[in-house]
Amino acid sequence: MKKFFGWVRNTIVVLGLLYVTSIFVDIRIEGVPLNTVYETAAKETFKFVEDLIERIRKEPEVSALTVTRNEEGQYVFATTIKNVKEDELISITIDNVVYTEFEVEDKRTYIIVKFVADVTFEPGEANKQFTVNNIRYTRNDTENILNADITGTAFKSIDLAIVEARKNSVIGIYNCVEGEFTTTCSSWGSGVIFDRDTREVTVGLNTFNEYDYYIITNAHVVEGGSIYRIYYNGNELNDRATLVGTYTDDTDLAILKLTTRAQLLVLSDNQFVTKTALPVYQGQTVFSIGSPGGPQNFNTVKEGIVTALNVPISLGNDSSLCPNTCSSFQTNAALGAGSSGGAMFDSAGNLIGIHFAGNEENTVSSEIPMSKVFEAIEAILNEE
The missing domain is CATH 2.60.40 (Immunoglobulin-like)
Incomplete structure (x- = not known):
């Protein structure tokens, strides 16, 4: 092997000396100058190497x-x-x-x-x-x-007409405890009207419709309460809601029932018929509706995007809700404290989550996905 490389080296040296000599001495091979032969060979060698590189170049x-x-x-x-x-x-x-x-x-x-x-x-x-x-x-x-x-x-970008229409199905909730002489209301949250039962009621000579509205919200919004004051379109209704049940299996959900003669708008969303949650994509446009701080900020709207999927959220060691972690996705459409139980919509107005947690800086909003919402609705209403 050493002899072979030595022969190659000596050949290159000899060819190099011949090329240098041909620059000063007219050496010809069959009438063609030697330096021309060298230049032609160099061009052909370069083209061969270039073609070889192109042939072995990676595919697009x-x-x-x-x-x-x-x-x-x-x-x-x-x-x-x-x-x-x-x-x-x-x-x-x-x-x-x-x-x-x-x-x-x-x-x-x-x-x-x-x-x-x-x-x-x-x-x-x-x-x-x-x-x-x-x-x-x-x-x-x-x-x-x-x-x-x-x-x-x-x-899709946000459509303001869709935003305004969805506001009519998001309500405010005061958590109240009814005492012997007084009623104390301590905490505030939001909720979404997702279903309604209708029946005819006759009182004397009058017949009218009475409605049972079902409201999805957070378990921590209704925790410790006995009756719930409902705000609709910013105004308090005369009738009170009662708790149907809670569901805290890796989530933080509850259902209230409001019996009233008032006509409220149930959220129009085909997901509640199919019981199949729409997919959520990181980066997609969303908007939230809730009432942070109380009825004075009723149904505030915040636009944002989905920032993270499949995020486990803990509500703290002292919480009895979702004792392990809550299933969630996150957005930057954060409304702040008091908007718990509010709605997170995609840009077409489909409900994609229920808000339940956020960070202190009010830059991250954690949402319960619809797969958990449907799981909770089935579990709670089947026990009613």
Whole structure:
């Protein structure tokens, strides 16, 4: 082996000396100057090496698709593509629509391709998925197609008409203890009207409808109370709600029943028919409705996004509620103390959670997911 490398070394030295000599002495091989032979060989060798590198170069890869909204409210798609140069990319196909005009950020080992696209949502739709079907690119003067199956999600912005409509199903709750001579109300929270029973009642010659409204809230909102004063559209109702039951199996939920002749608006949400919770996505747009601090802040609205999923929350060692941890997801649509039991909606107005906890800085809002809400409703109402 040493002899072989020694031979290679000696050959390179001899060829180098011959090349240097050919610069000063007209040495020809079959009439062609030796230095020309060397230059031609060098070019062919370089082209061979370049072609070899191109042949062993890694295949392109589409690794991500994100969809965000810019300040003008337009939806901006951003696709991350590895092993393709800016001048090689021809087009990107997303949901069978071909895009050829885009901006490219070169990150050396990958490129980020951005473009604006129209996004429309159907009624009741808060999120819409898109899929990168393929990219077209050139390599070695040949056009190629890379098939892909990378998805990204666009989130609908807040519709103020939807926000206003959902306010009518969120109520305020004063937790009260009825004594022999007085009633003391100590704590405040919120709740969501999710169901109603109707019956005809006849008193003397008069017949009228009487309603049983069912309200989902937190167990800690109703804890220790015997009757509950209900505020609707900012005004206190004459009738009082009673506790149907609580459910604290890794959660913090309760149901109240309000019997009244007043006509209140039950939340219109198909989830309560299907009993199937809609998926929640990190980064999706949401808004919360609740009354922090009391009726003076009735049904305050806060817009935000989902910041974390599947977060276990402890209510403290002295709490009897969800003795292990509560299932939750988190948002930055935090309203503050007193908004417990309030509603968290997606941008299409679908209920995605019930608020039950937050941090002292009022920057994080923890929500009970709908899968737990349906579990609680079934458990409580089946025991009624």
